Amino acid sequence: MVAALVGDPARANMLTALMNGRALTASELAQEAGITPQTASSHLAKLEAGGLIEPEKQGRHRYYRLTDDDVAGVLEGLAGLAARTGHMRVRTGPKDPALRRARICYDHLAGDLGVQMLDSLRERNLVRQKKQEIELTAEGERFLAKHLQISPDMLAHPRRPVCKACLDWSERRHHLAGTLGAAMMQRFAELKWAARDATPGSRVVNFTRTGEKQFAALFGNGKD
Amino acid sequence: MVAALVGDPARANMLTALMNGRALTASELAQEAGITPQTASSHLAKLEAGGLIEPEKQGRHRYYRLTDDDVAGVLEGLAGLAARTGHMRVRTGPKDPALRRARICYDHLAGDLGVQMLDSLRERNLVRQKKQEIELTAEGERFLAKHLQISPDMLAHPRRPVCKACLDWSERRHHLAGTLGAAMMQRFAELKWAARDATPGSRVVNFTRTGEKQFAALFGNGKD
DNA sequence: GTAATGCTTCGGCTACCATCGAAGCATGAA
DNA sequence: TTCATGCTTCGATGGTAGCCGAAGCATTAC
Structure with a gap:
């Protein structure tokens, strides 16, 4: 089930971090989710198997992005439902020079x-x-x-x-x-x-x- | 998180059973999900707390329905994503005389x-x-x-x-x-x-x- | 009244799964 | 080559949550 993938807090954080359409490396996603790289690797593999994210190799790095707009749309919808019941989630923007x-x-x-x-x-x-x-x-x-x-x-x-x-x-x-x-x-x-x-x-x-x-x-x- | 609610198989079965817009009793939803009434009661309480379903008392029964079309829409979206990766879910229709x-x-x-x-x-x-x-x-x-x-x-x-x-x-x-x-x-x-x-x-x-x-x-x- | 039905709460059990340490590959740098 | 970095796999641990049995209310039927 797809919802179970999004249900885990760590994975949800990763997906939310990818919601702006940009790609992020595995390490960065791990940091976003507040977990170690090896745990993140497991999560990313599951998300990829579920068709929610797509990898792109770039040198030693492995960038992940949401597969398409449909995925982003469903995530938006879920966030919308969550917002109604009171829970909101804030996301930090990029912070580079x-x-x-x-x-x-x-x-x-x-x-x-x-x-x-x-x-x-x-x-x-x-x-x-x-x-x-x-x-x-x-x-x-x-x-x-x-x-x-x-x-x-x-x-x-x-x-x-x-x-x-x-x-x-x-x-x-x-x-x-x-x-x-x-x-x-x-x-x-x-x-x-x-x-x-x-x-x-x-x-x-x-x-x-x-x-x-x-x-x-x-x-x-x-x-x- | 809302997705975690939908993520559990038992709850997902219940929600799918409610997708046709009708209301179902707690017992029936338990049977749909293949779990005992006491387990179902716990799940239904969570779904209600999450704002996904609404109860309606009717005599000794307690009918549940999806809160509104937004919920149904998000569920549709999730099902759509699941369908792309291969998994589909079939739902049995009513079977009364x-x-x-x-x-x-x-x-x-x-x-x-x-x-x-x-x-x-x-x-x-x-x-x-x-x-x-x-x-x-x-x-x-x-x-x-x-x-x-x-x-x-x-x-x-x-x-x-x-x-x-x-x-x-x-x-x-x-x-x-x-x-x-x-x-x-x-x-x-x-x-x-x-x-x-x-x-x-x-x-x-x-x-x-x-x-x-x-x-x-x-x-x-x-x-x- | 008593009995039966529908649902909930409580308690304990179990199983799954997220998590991390350590080791293993792969790629790129020196 | 050797070293460093980024990511993955393996193995073990632990916490959480689903699950059910039993008991407790609430409502309806007799």
């Missing part, structure tokens, strides 16, 4: 702006995303050539894919990786739109004032 | 036709129902006088209410009791529309052919 906004992930752009960029590309059919695989469309190639002077032959690499979806650490949604992601980040630097922070070891990416405008003009979502 | 259709409940009409009659009265604003309390409207009085020759003074009684909602055993919905319910049943008999079955101890009410037509003309729902 400003490197959420823009940072380097290996060699490409990550953070809010990175996610926003991929969103924009996807919305305008400049790329097509299917799970973790992304491919550049013909319009996408024209767009890159026109606005960023990036040609397809610059992106060829024997072993690395041109496009790849990379799970964003802070936003917990995908941003663009692959040789294209790297080339775009490099181009941003060349255009003086952005640069890595001077602090050693820092992964923060600082956008210049004009760079921010140009970036927004190309990939803005109207919110900023 | 033909006394479902019409029978005597104390001194008034019960069964399918009894429920149908109250439905009809309510739909046409001849009575107003608020939970278990029912009151006759002005239009209702006129209707009774015109079609059944029942006047308000015939219904007065020192201790018994004129109208009362009575939970129907087979339909598990309300039918009309009180002095009005009794008077209407008596009038049906006088008009030779219906009569109690001759078999001793039987509570079945047999409608005559013309009686059925007249009844349908007054309280029909178009289905028969």
